[in-house]
Amino acid sequence: MFRLFMLILLSHAWSVKPHQPPQNIFILAGQSNMAGRGGVTNNTRTNTQVWDGIVPPQCQPNPSILRLSAKLKWVRAHELLHADIDVNKTNGVGPGMPFSNAVLTKDPNFGVIGLVPCAIGGTNISEWEKGSFLYDQTVGRTQAALQGGGVIRALLWYQGESDTVTREDAELYKQRSDKFFVDLRYDLQVPMLPIIRVALASGQGPYIDIVREAQLQNDLLNVRTVDARGLPLEPDVLHLTTPAQVRLGEMMADAFLQSMPSTIKTGPSYSDAPTKFSNFFSYSLMVSLLLCSLCLILNFR
8 A cells, every 4th residue: 555655656756847948048147246256255264265155035046047057957046156157266146146036026927037157257358259168158058058949038248357457458348348249149149139238346457447438338239238336345345245236136137128028028937837836746645645545445344
């Protein structure tokens, strides 16, 4: 009888499917403030970077938010989004989770979101040019994300702190970043791919204003810039704090939703999937218990 009960439960377990591929794909690219350093501070005793482990409500996991792992598998998204991408770094909270939760809050029918983390800390724009490792990795991971039939909704881009060190890099930033956007759109075959980029809140060198000026000039179509200036920084005066990352993610969500054609707001929503799963499991368990009871009655007879 116990064997029958276990067989029923196992048959149900075998019927449970892995995560369905998301239909709304977002690329997260750039350097450390996109990868996330919120809550990361320097331990003065050990002289090492440590994350405080605080995950605010706006960054909590949601069954309708997935991430593409380094192994190209869809998994449930949670902080830290870039832990297996921006390796050998101490990652913290970034804008990806608050962005996604804000989109779903403002548009509950948006559908399942698939995040494709690609950001690497300490990189300048020339390291993202076509043919580079970072460029090829971003294209490859995005193409893998599309295997389930999803659509790229936007590139979320936060980069440029490393380009403030020399005047030459700062003055070439606009030319290089525009070419990166054009090349990426071409290779992903999305000529009007929406791009939500961030104007710097900080920099590693003295030429922040030159890079910011380039970022605030949106000469390319379908590019929107959100300004991070004034958001709180960690003690290193370079990386955004966790509350700042939450605010930035919400700002990027607003920018994306304002640019989004109404035609893509009608996508299916799977946010109630856990409820359906729970109801189905409860029903299966009830049937199993009834069958077990019937077996007991028959055995007593």
